Structure formats: C-alpha cells, structure tokens
Amino acid sequence: MMEEAWETLLKSYVYYKGLPVGTLAAMNPTAEALNYNQVFVRDFVPRGLACLMRPASAGGDPEIVKNFVLKTLHLQDWEKRIVNFTLGEGVMPASFKVLYDSHRQRETLVADFGGSAIGMVAPVDSGFWWIILLRSYTKCTHHYTLSEMPEVQRGMKLILNLCLSDGFDTFPTLLCADGCSMIDRRMGIYGYPIEIHAHFYFALRYSRQMLKPERDGKELIKRIDKRITAISYHSEITTGLISHN
Incomplete structure (x- = not known):
C-alpha cells in the first residue's frame, strides 16, 4: 500500500x-x-x-x-x-x-x-x-541558507506583519472553524479554536527560530514572543475545557 x-x-x-x-x-x-x-x-x-x-x-x-x-x-x-x-x-x-x-x-x-x-x-x-514547511525543510536537510535568503526573510516578515497586525485575532477568515458558536457570542472564544491555536502557534515558533534579528527583525521577534505567550495561555484554557467536557 x-x-x-x-x-x-x-x-x-x-x-x-x-x-x-x-x-x-x-x-x-x-x-x-x-x-x-x-x-x-x-x-x-x-x-x-x-x-x-x-x-x-x-x-x-x-x-x-x-x-x-x-x-x-x-x-x-x-x-x-x-x-x-x-x-x-x-x-x-x-x-x-x-x-x-x-x-x-x-x-x-x-x-x-x-x-x-x-x-x-x-x-x-x-x-x-509556508512557514511550517520552510522550517521543516531546513531542519531536515540542514540547508539553512534557504531561510537566510533576503527574499525568504522578506516574505516571512510580510506574513508576520499581516498576522500580528491589530484586529487579525478576530478576522472571520482566521476564526471560521469556530463560526458554529458565533450566534450568541463572539467568534474569538478563548483566543482560537484548538486547531487554529496549534497552527498559529507553530508558525510563530518556527518564525522565531528562522527570523534574523536585523533591522526590523528585532521588533518582530518581540511581537512574536508577546503573541506566543498569549496563545500559550489560551491553549491551556482551551485544552482544560476540552478535558473537562
């Protein structure tokens, strides 16, 4: 098979x-x-x-x-x-x-x-x-030059600037998996649905590992660290609720 x-x-x-x-x-x-x-x-x-x-x-x-x-x-x-x-x-x-x-x-x-x-x-x-696959490639092949290319660094920063922008947390395109509960409450319950938690979390973690702290990279790393802390907190709440139910 x-x-x-x-x-x-x-x-x-x-x-x-x-x-x-x-x-x-x-x-x-x-x-x-x-x-x-x-x-x-x-x-x-x-x-x-x-x-x-x-x-x-x-x-x-x-x-x-x-x-x-x-x-x-x-x-x-x-x-x-x-x-x-x-x-x-x-x-x-x-x-x-x-x-x-x-x-x-x-x-x-x-x-x-x-x-x-x-x-x-x-x-x-x-x-x-894209970020997750890029990190998987570099980790598996040890060809770190790919993630260090200026155009790759720029592409990663564009993605991060988009997903770390104000209001991105409540974009319906990000939270659509949780839309079933939006009738009587906001869609962003405890941050994100659990699968979006994991997806977003690992994309940020991998970006943190590959992003070069040059120019605006340092500021992005600070924003990533802040968001990772928040997502980790919400993940513990979500996982606890799932285990309880």
Missing part, C-alpha cells in the same frame, strides 16, 4: 520549466471542474513532509519542497484580487497552476488567492503552512 501511494504521489508531480514545484490536489476526471487540478498550498504540505522524510535512495525528494517554497514566495509579490478587491501584502496564494503561454511560447504560473475557492475566502492559513 505504501509503495502504491508513493507511485501515485510521483504521478501527481507538477513541473515548471523542467523542475518539480508541487503536486496536483487530486487526480481524477472531475479535478479540473472542481479546481483541484492545481497545486494547493495546504494540500502540498503533508506531501512535502513525506518527500522530506523518505530517504533519497527510496525516492525522497527535498528539491520539490525547496522549489515549492521559492515559487510560492514569488507569487506572494503578485497583485492579489478577489472580486475586484485587492488583498494586502503578505497573503500567500491558495493554489497555483502551470499554463503554457502559446503567444510567448513559454510556461507561466497562474496563482489563485481565493477567488476560485468555495466562498471566495482569502487563504490566511497559506502563509502559516
């Missing part, structure tokens, strides 16, 4: 200019109609982790993870629009696909920032996943 799963994973590789940059969200006849014939950021993360954990002799491929990190970083700088509204800096794409431009006779990347998603929700969590 493991070998069959790995063969299917290899068949789902998406290539850009001859290099693997991700995997298709799904491989079936209805994939295109459902928008699943693209590389989804959050969907690629467990596959990227599999490529990092599997030995190279058995088909492990850390290069696809590196290529994915750099290509999504490149797409972060694009103008991001959803129904004529422009999103702020720092938002990572929800997904992307490779198209062949017959006019220019070359491949091009086309990013989606939530415009084709159900409900057209901006992909707030994509930045978290």
Whole structure:
C-alpha cells in the first residue's frame, strides 16, 4: 500500500520549466471542474513532509519542497484580487497552476488567492503552512541558507506583519472553524479554536527560530514572543475545557 501511494504521489508531480514545484490536489476526471487540478498550498504540505522524510535512495525528494517554497514566495509579490478587491501584502496564494503561454511560447504560473475557492475566502492559513514547511525543510536537510535568503526573510516578515497586525485575532477568515458558536457570542472564544491555536502557534515558533534579528527583525521577534505567550495561555484554557467536557 505504501509503495502504491508513493507511485501515485510521483504521478501527481507538477513541473515548471523542467523542475518539480508541487503536486496536483487530486487526480481524477472531475479535478479540473472542481479546481483541484492545481497545486494547493495546504494540500502540498503533508506531501512535502513525506518527500522530506523518505530517504533519497527510496525516492525522497527535498528539491520539490525547496522549489515549492521559492515559487510560492514569488507569487506572494503578485497583485492579489478577489472580486475586484485587492488583498494586502503578505497573503500567500491558495493554489497555483502551470499554463503554457502559446503567444510567448513559454510556461507561466497562474496563482489563485481565493477567488476560485468555495466562498471566495482569502487563504490566511497559506502563509502559516509556508512557514511550517520552510522550517521543516531546513531542519531536515540542514540547508539553512534557504531561510537566510533576503527574499525568504522578506516574505516571512510580510506574513508576520499581516498576522500580528491589530484586529487579525478576530478576522472571520482566521476564526471560521469556530463560526458554529458565533450566534450568541463572539467568534474569538478563548483566543482560537484548538486547531487554529496549534497552527498559529507553530508558525510563530518556527518564525522565531528562522527570523534574523536585523533591522526590523528585532521588533518582530518581540511581537512574536508577546503573541506566543498569549496563545500559550489560551491553549491551556482551551485544552482544560476540552478535558473537562
């Protein structure tokens, strides 16, 4: 079963200019109609982790993870629009696909920032996943030069400036998993739902480990430390409530 799963994973590789940059969200006849014939950021993360954990002799491929990190970083700088509204800096794409431009006779990347998603929700969590996968790559390969690249540091800072901004705690896009209880109370109950707690917490922890304390890096590190303390406190309350119930 493991070998069959790995063969299917290899068949789902998406290539850009001859290099693997991700995997298709799904491989079936209805994939295109459902928008699943693209590389989804959050969907690629467990596959990227599999490529990092599997030995190279058995088909492990850390290069696809590196290529994915750099290509999504490149797409972060694009103008991001959803129904004529422009999103702020720092938002990572929800997904992307490779198209062949017959006019220019070359491949091009086309990013989606939530415009084709159900409900057209901006992909707030994509930045978290990107940070987590970046840290996983550097820790697994010991190639720390990737996270130290100026453009990677800049991309990480853009994500952090977005998620550490005032009011981000109560954005519906962050708290949508807890929307079931918003009828008679605010959505931000005890900080975040437990899965958002963990996601946000680890993204901040990994950023703290990779961020270089140069220029505005020191101020960001202070803000990260402050938010980590708050999330840790709320996590203990949430976990206690779950255990009690």
